[in-house]
Amino acid sequence: MAKSAPPCRATGLPLKPKPPKNRSAGTTASKRGVTIRDIARLAEVSIKTVSRVMNGEPNVREDTRARVAAVMRDTHYRPNPSARNLARVRTHNIALLYDNPSASYIVKLQQGALEICREEGFNLLIRPCQYRNPSLVQEITALVLEGRIGGLILSPPLTDSPKLRATLEAMDLDFVQISPLPSLQRSPHVAFDDHRAAYDVTSYLIRLGHERIALIKGHPDHGCTESRLAGYVAALQAHRVTVDPSLIAQGSFSFESGLQCGRLLLSASPRPSAIFACNDDMAAGVLHIAHSLGIAVPGELSVVGYDDTPLAQQVWPSLTTVRQPIQDMARAAATCLIGKIRSRSHDTGNQAIADVTVDYTLIIRDSTGPARQT
Amino acid sequence: MAKSAPPCRATGLPLKPKPPKNRSAGTTASKRGVTIRDIARLAEVSIKTVSRVMNGEPNVREDTRARVAAVMRDTHYRPNPSARNLARVRTHNIALLYDNPSASYIVKLQQGALEICREEGFNLLIRPCQYRNPSLVQEITALVLEGRIGGLILSPPLTDSPKLRATLEAMDLDFVQISPLPSLQRSPHVAFDDHRAAYDVTSYLIRLGHERIALIKGHPDHGCTESRLAGYVAALQAHRVTVDPSLIAQGSFSFESGLQCGRLLLSASPRPSAIFACNDDMAAGVLHIAHSLGIAVPGELSVVGYDDTPLAQQVWPSLTTVRQPIQDMARAAATCLIGKIRSRSHDTGNQAIADVTVDYTLIIRDSTGPARQT
DNA sequence: ATGAAAGCGCTAACAA
DNA sequence: TTGTTAGCGCTTTCAT
Numbered sequence: 180m181a182k183s184a185p186p187c188r189a190t191g192l193p194l195k196p197k198p199p200k201n202r203s204a205g206t207t208a209s210k211r212g213v214t215i216r217d218i219a220r221l222a223e224v225s226i227k228t229v230s231r232v233m234n235g236e237p238n239v240r241e242d243t244r245a246r247v248a249a250v251m252r253d254t255h256y257r258p259n260p261s262a263r264n265l266a267r268v269r270t271h272n273i274a275l276l277y278d279n280p281s282a283s284y285i286v287k288l289q290q291g292a293l294e295i296c297r298e299e300g301f302n303l304l305i306r307p308c309q310y311r312n313p314s315l316v317q318e319i320t321a322l323v324l325e326g327r328i329g330g331l332i333l334s335p336p337l338t339d340s341p342k343l344r345a346t347l348e349a350m351d352l353d354f355v356q357i358s359p360l361p362s363l364q365r366s367p368h369v370a371f372d373d374h375r376a377a378y379d380v381t382s383y384l385i386r387l388g389h390e391r392i393a394l395i396k397g398h399p400d401h402g403c404t405e406s407r408l409a410g411y412v413a414a415l416q417a418h419r420v421t422v423d424p425s426l427i428a429q430g431s432f433s434f435e436s437g438l439q440c441g442r443l444l445l446s447a448s449p450r451p452s453a454i455f456a457c458n459d460d461m462a463a464g465v466l467h468i469a470h471s472l473g474i475a476v477p478g479e480l481s482v483v484g485y486d487d488t489p490l491a492q493q494v495w496p497s498l499t500t501v502r503q504p505i506q507d508m509a510r511a512a513a514t515c516l517i518g519k520i521r522s523r524s525h526d527t528g529n530q531a532i533a534d535v536t537v538d539y540t541l542i543i544r545d546s547t548g549p550a551r552q553t
Numbered sequence: 554m555a556k557s558a559p560p561c562r563a564t565g566l567p568l569k570p571k572p573p574k575n576r577s578a579g580t581t582a583s584k585r586g587v588t589i590r591d592i593a594r595l596a597e598v599s600i601k602t603v604s605r606v607m608n609g610e611p612n613v614r615e616d617t618r619a620r621v622a623a624v625m626r627d628t629h630y631r632p633n634p635s636a637r638n639l640a641r642v643r644t645h646n647i648a649l650l651y652d653n654p655s656a657s658y659i660v661k662l663q664q665g666a667l668e669i670c671r672e673e674g675f676n677l678l679i680r681p682c683q684y685r686n687p688s689l690v691q692e693i694t695a696l697v698l699e700g701r702i703g704g705l706i707l708s709p710p711l712t713d714s715p716k717l718r719a720t721l722e723a724m725d726l727d728f729v730q731i732s733p734l735p736s737l738q739r740s741p742h743v744a745f746d747d748h749r750a751a752y753d754v755t756s757y758l759i760r761l762g763h764e765r766i767a768l769i770k771g772h773p774d775h776g777c778t779e780s781r782l783a784g785y786v787a788a789l790q791a792h793r794v795t796v797d798p799s800l801i802a803q804g805s806f807s808f809e810s811g812l813q814c815g816r817l818l819l820s821a822s823p824r825p826s827a828i829f830a831c832n833d834d835m836a837a838g839v840l841h842i843a844h845s846l847g848i849a850v851p852g853e854l855s856v857v858g859y860d861d862t863p864l865a866q867q868v869w870p871s872l873t874t875v876r877q878p879i880q881d882m883a884r885a886a887a888t889c890l891i892g893k894i895r896s897r898s899h900d901t902g903n904q905a906i907a908d909v910t911v912d913y914t915l916i917i918r919d920s921t922g923p924a925r926q927t
Numbered sequence: 928a929t930g931a932a933a934g935c936g937c938t939a940a941c942a943a
Numbered sequence: 944t945t946g947t948t949a950g951c952g953c954t955t956t957c958a959t
Contacts (some may be wrong), residue, residue, distance in 0.1 A: 213934095216936080225946045227938085228944085243944080255698070260699070261636075261644065266936080266938040266949095267938065267951085268938090268951095270635065282656035283656040286660065294911050304676070327635075397739070463867040463868075466869065467868075472689065494868055495844040495868070598930085600952090601955090602928085602929060612929080613928070613929085614929095633951085639936065641935085642954090916943095
């Protein structure tokens with residue numbers, strides 16, 4: 180409870196040359212926690228040396244380092260993040276930006292990033308956004324200027340906004356993108372080869388004997404929509420199957436849009452024997468419609484989704500789908516971003532900061548089967 | 554670029570009495586953003602007055618306040634959160650703790666809390682936990698001691714750990730709980746009346762003519778599991794329907810457990826004509842099994858879920874279910890918590906800090922229908 | 928109603 | 944290799 184003596188002020192001169200700073204009295208701190216000064220005192224070094232040990236900086240004798248580390252461990256010392264952020268040029272906060280309707284996608288993204296942040300001592304700010312929001316760029320700018328953010332992880336479709344990317348680059352802010360296999364860009368990215376995945380899905384359906392294979396495209400804001408379409412078309416052409424535009428529907432990644440596109444496609448005559456929906460929600464919509472129309476899956480209609488969300492297993496029949504290792508991608512993105520930030524602070528400026536491309540898996544379940552012979 | 558002259562040290566006395574602080578040179582700050590000092594200079598007041606305005610403290614003349622506010626607006630001033638947290642006794646960080654398998658639940662929780670935090674200028678830390686983890690309490694303690702957290706939002710089932718609650722109370726830390734209608738507890742909570750909801754669901758099924766109504770319970774760690782069971786039993790008794798223990802299965806909120814319990818219940822003879830699963834995932838499992846057994850829903854079997862996740866609409870047929878306003882609950886919890894924290898700092902200590910109980914909605918969809926006459 | 932000065936706990940730029 | 948000293952931008956305490 181005892182507070183320090185009232186500070187003196189007066190004519191402008193300090194009255195008492197040194198009002199003895201009486202914090203961290205005696206034992207280890209009581210309420211507010213252990214501070215760097217406590218560690219310094221206990222380890223009999225200066226606070227700067229403690230700081231060096233904390234940050235893994237060079238120029239500390241091994242035994243000194245060990246001693247300090249031991250004290251830190253014993254006292255359960257935890258550096259105060261606010262103090263570090265305040266003192267540092269670049270904070271150790273990174274933000275994860277997303278605009279995605281899929282809760283499971285978001286949560287996986289968060290988990291991956293969170294794991295790395297925890298390991299590396301960074302804070303993660305989550306930030307739902309709206310791609311279409313005209314003030315998006317401004318909001319992000321504000322966020323950064325607020326001094327809270329040392330780097331950004333961009334997830335689709337935000338990665339597809341050239342304006343946003345340009346702004347971030349202009350601000351000299353580190354960021355990494357989680358994106359479809361990219362055209363050449365300056366910031367690092369974790370990429371996923373949507374083209375190849377869509378190609379493989381389509382080829383798989385062709386191998387099952389399907390020829391009338393419909394596609395429900397994703398939301399036009401998303402770059403992956405183009406890639407998947409291209410993969411689909413490429414596969415058809417490679418196998419000399421005619422590309423029929425009436426078999427291509429424009430979805431928006433929502434269950435509702437799957438319902439609508441499904442209804443549309445299944446009312447055609449002859450109707451498609453397989454439908455490849457660009458995510459699981461839309462595929463579930465197709466399944467829903469097929470049930471209500473009494474169309475047997477996979478007997479009369481094969482359905483494929485994309486993402487391998489929990490939903491894919493939960494609908495009936497379970498969906499054949501493409502699994503993206505979203506959590507790994509987020510992990511890679513976070514690692515990469517933190518590496519970039521660190522390398523700015525000369526830290527241990529070694530981190531390999533390279534682009535990453537991850538692999539997918541085609542998960543085959545009950546919703547696909549051989550084409551019925553005509 | 555110009556940095557201040559090298560600091561002097563020496564015999565212990567400052568050589569230069571006052572090396573002129575040359576920050577915020579001339580115009581508004583360039584890179585690191587506008588600081589409180591810029592505002593003070595521009596508004597021709599002291600930084601303390603600016604601080605008063607920022608924090609809505611009293612004792613500022615209206616015109617002064619207006620002038621300062623105007624400058625803040627014009628300069629797009631954003632106070633640095635790290636600096637505030639460092640200087641403050643209690644930080645403006647709050648953490649949202651959860652251990653929940655449902656992504657959509659998590660995301661709704663986050664959104665609600667995030668909205669309020671943004672409005673109120675708080676930061677939200679998200680924190681996935683594991684209820685069963687023996688070091689849970691220790692982890693949370695560390696989080697708090699790290700000096701990062703001014704308060705906590707606890708969501709189920711973490712609310713059901715007396716040890717955790719006790720620890721938090723002992724630490725004198727503000728927290729609010731999102732929980733089933735609670736036994737009397739000391740910390741405030743946002744409650745949901747699971748008992749009544751389960752009662753109403755069961756009554757609804759009875760009204761449809763069902764008599765053999767099975768229940769798939771939730772995870773035993775969750776307090777709501779008990780409440781829902783009690784509501785179910787109460788409704789049966791109120792309507793003079795026999796409570797048959799063989800119709801009560803122990804699930805765990807997972808789709809898998811729904812599958813298993815569903816298989817079990819549907820293999821009984823005579824089998825139940827309705828199954829009330831304590832969440833949508835398990836209900837989806839029941840649907841899945843029913844399909845594969847060729848049991849028509851709702852013709853031969855009615856199914857009810859709980860939570861109204863997106864899944865409830867996406868399966869076929871769509872699930873009758875109970876909607877909890879999770880996002881509102883999170884909003885209420887955050888508001889309440891922030892009120893508590895504020896009231897400590899004498900701020901504008903008025904906030905009504907009351908418990909809240911929210912209402913649910915029974916959403917009737919295609920998965921339920923009248924009992925088939927025997 | 929307003930302001931001056933002392934920190935909050937840490938990093939950064941030097942000096943030794 | 945280690946230590947000293949200024950701040951980072953804000954809140955707080957006390958004086959006016």
